[in-house]
Amino acid sequence: MLENIRYFFRRAIRNMQQWPLLCSAAILTMAVALATVATFFLVVVNVEQLAANWTREIQVIAYLEDAPTARELPGLFAKLENFPEVEKVKYISPSDAMARFKSRLADEASLLEGVDRNLLPASFELMLKAKFRNQDGIDRVIERLDNTINVEDLRYGQKWLERFNTFVGMLRFISLILGSFLIFAALFIVSNTIKLTLYARRDELEIMALVGATMRFIKIPFLLEGALQGLLGGVVSLGFLAISFHLLIKRSLTSFWLTPTDLNLLFMTPGQQLMLVIAGVMLGILGSLTSLRRFVRF
């Protein structure tokens, strides 16, 4: 068994050395395809992150007709906090509101002297849970609010956020389509590249079959070769991505339309990097399998 494994590896590596051009073509094809797909993935992840940052600020503010009394307040508070969509509730009493207003007016604060300190309405600020930070969640919270308290006025997330979310959804969809298309294209090219190497070695395949090699024995070195090429392709694409990402970050620190703090760009997690390399291996194995089916027959 160990003997066989050693033999398979020797064969696979020898084959690659024997056809360096074909071998590098296969590796590069896979690297380009994987890098492109991973780039799509990174764009989506980062735009999503940006969206998440922005939608974090989505909240519903309910201005109350009458400020609740100190006795009513805890009950109301508890009710609002019990809304399944709500993460956090903040109560702004009329005097809090006035204080805020004053601080915003700053120098002109004297204008407010003598004004009734209950002039501004009391309000509840409802922070929504992450998955309800969309139109649907807002609508639901508004409905619940209408059934719970006397709301004078409501203020909530701007329309453009909704549009932005639609955009993110579309981006994700397009990436998925383009990504799978690319993967198939890569598979096709890899399979054809391997077909070329098989064609170049058809004598060898014929003779192996002639001297009584089993199907498995004939195929495994080629599958292994595909896997090794996929592994290399994955590593190359990862290296390429890491370097480009690094350069992008460096550039964006000096000049970019977003400040570095906004632009907290995400790279792939170690797990995702591993996935990328594994995807390369799978791609190589699949590419070999599909072309072997055509070539090795008894």
Add this chain to the structure above:
Amino acid sequence: MIQLFNVTKSYGGESAAVKDLTIQIPKGDFVYVTGASGAGKTTFLRMLYAAEKPTKGQILVNNQNITRIRSSQIPYLRRKIGVVFQDFKLLQSRTVYENVAFALEAQGKKRYEVSKKVYQALKEVGLEHRLQRKPLELSGGEQQRIAIARALVVDPLILLADEPSGNLDMEVTLDIMELFKKANARGTTVLLATHDHSLHQRFPRRVITLEKGKLITDQQSHHS
């Protein structure tokens, strides 16, 4: 032991390549298969190592019916059969050693076992000093001897040779005949397809003659 019962092979053309062939070849026999070009010699040999399936009839090799052999079983049949061709079918990119070792490696033999056997087989054909050469650096006769070493290194029960000396001159052909005779003397059944009648005059053995796919004569030699 090779047995054919009413074997017909048709490639779909008008007439069959092999027609209603019934032949018994006992273990250890040495048989020439002759006939004009297109008589069906190659087809006959190819059916024996399951490269072709007969259209009709039954073929038994070593008491195993290979007529409806499953493709997963074919490798195990071929391990008992060495095959030699007119065009040698050596791997040009491999050394002489590797070419012969190929047959053993394909059967999953251990490495130390391989090197020992390869050396012996090459010594048998007188080429043990050419281990690291590539086939194209050798003469046609030497290449054919390597191909024979590859066929014999696995100690086959049967050796099939399809015009093995078709490209070689008489002197070299005689060398090669010696190798076949030696293998036969050790008990390997040998089937040798050839146009060359001089071979059978020099080494009289059983002769099977095909014509348009049919068996027309089957002469036992007085010498064997």
